[in-house]
Amino acid sequence: MAVQEGSQATVTTRPTAKTQPGPRIGRQTISFASQPRIAAGAAVGGPMEGEGPLGRLLDRVYRDSLLGEKSWELAETRMLCDAVELAAEKAGLAVKDVDMLVAGDLLNEIIASSFAARHLDIPFLGIFGACSALTEALGIAAMAVDGGYARRAIAAVCSHHDTAERQYRFPTELAVQRPPTAQWTVTGAGALVITAGGPHGGDDHAQPRITHATFGRVVDMGIKNPFDLGSAMAPAAADTIHRHLADLQVEPEHYDLILTGDLSSVGMPIAMELLAEEGLDVSGVMDDCGLRVYHQEQNVGAGASGCASSALVFAAQVFHDLQQGRINRLLLVSTGALLSKTSAHQGENIPGIAHAIAMEGPGAGKERGR
């Protein structure tokens, strides 16, 4: 099975899936023919998130980060349940009418998602992509709905500052000083209801639609510092954005906004520089969710991180920007740093991964005659 170097890597002599042009574009990107709709989104957050710029946009702000539960892990589980139930309600659905929950979080064995799924009691696909979980879940949910395998799916993620610090770095109670490259794990959860697109999209016809997904590869640039995850994730973000744009044969300005998950003030300039080296100037369209969750005076180091970083910014803010035409085309690129305490102790690098989901608001195509 010889494949010529330099050619499209996937061109082989084996028959392809379809004789008609299928949903695949270029080397790594999927096109969704039916354009599944995001019928509704919900975002919930802790006290610090409530005090940040997203505060008034969140569906629920908890008074403390324990939510009256016995442990932070149970609090994180509760947040995920709340986000899923609120999102379903906003979409006019009972949770039991949802065919599939695709969810993940940062905890060992994704126990927040697993225990939330126990409560929610619908078919559950657990995923782990570190902080890239939102766009991984969205991509799987979009495949499921576009293919008709689910009529409605919910993509949901959560993270919690105190569970993450204990698991990945030091328990919060130790009050270990954090270097300025460190980010602040968002305490919160977000959920998005994906419903059928196409001519049968019904009530959800005027909602933002998912047009493409580019699932990322694991990229390792040799970073080892668990207090500098922005640098670890930046190469993966740049790789996925570059491949997505190449597959679609569009310039960065095709999008009104290219929004990464949690590169923050350290990682975002690195990603932009890596893209510039590929001849892609994203300076006019790129931003990072990690810079939108907290005010500078909230003293969070380089910015926000965690699965909930992109989930809160997208579900509470950018989703509405798409709905209301403030932006028409979005590339959402949640970014994950792949480490565990064990891998860090064993001296492993921290590779990154990023998955991109392209979306359009109901007004897209009208503004440029497309």
Next chain:
Amino acid sequence: MAVQEGSQATVTTRPTAKTQPGPRIGRQTISFASQPRIAAGAAVGGPMEGEGPLGRLLDRVYRDSLLGEKSWELAETRMLCDAVELAAEKAGLAVKDVDMLVAGDLLNEIIASSFAARHLDIPFLGIFGACSALTEALGIAAMAVDGGYARRAIAAVCSHHDTAERQYRFPTELAVQRPPTAQWTVTGAGALVITAGGPHGGDDHAQPRITHATFGRVVDMGIKNPFDLGSAMAPAAADTIHRHLADLQVEPEHYDLILTGDLSSVGMPIAMELLAEEGLDVSGVMDDCGLRVYHQEQNVGAGASGCASSALVFAAQVFHDLQQGRINRLLLVSTGALLSKTSAHQGENIPGIAHAIAMEGPGAGKERGR
């Protein structure tokens, strides 16, 4: 959005994804119109697995459980890489010709899969479903290939006795005595190459095909003992098997074999009893992968467990039974126990999950005139 109790829970007034009968059957089951093929499978294992009944069927047996690496975690990563590369090679593909790797393992942050994906360098969807990972991965891969989102996908999982013992129970070096309900985590990895079905299935036309998937719900029966995971997983296995058979409106004998992942000698009788309570007699067709990996004299307690339990039994043995017509219809039901050290220490129950994948050999349909 009122849904009548007792009716099909998913019948609502909202428009469905398609006006034509879609890929959904009943409440929880997906039917794959193109019937994606399993073009090839590969299974690798450690020394104990080599001495067991599967020994001669494995593609590679390692001389020790470190594989010459510096840590068990690196050894586990190597096994997964080997299984994926061997499976691709058997399917006549280079790994780079595969559009998507769907993989998971038991480790915190699934680092074995993530680091294997770094080496394999193709788009990666990381999943966590504990020991249910194989059929979760197969289900996602089958959706991706059936929908045309990937021309070829690889579903792969691994587990390692020593990494799992350290993480979930006690480090192997402590030599803690294990109760008889305890199972032995399989050291090994398995990978399956999924390619297009339908009229364009080409060379893979005569290979086993994936016909249905039933993604499971999280089921909790109050088990708290991390040395008795068979009991924790049995209710989930019974729930998924029951729902699958109800959705397809078939009796257990529709299948030549209903094969659970790692219920072992404690869990399998519980699952059979729970199914009998629902009026389903599976005694003639049910078996468990956990009882097929080791000889009784290998002293493994209640049997095998781990992601690699169902992966080794399926890829090394049952896949060939399907290919060669020794069985024609299989329901593979990998089973997972959802716990972490944190959740166990916090007194949480251990809920279970099970996903079912239905497959047919090339001879199915001929023997009964279907």
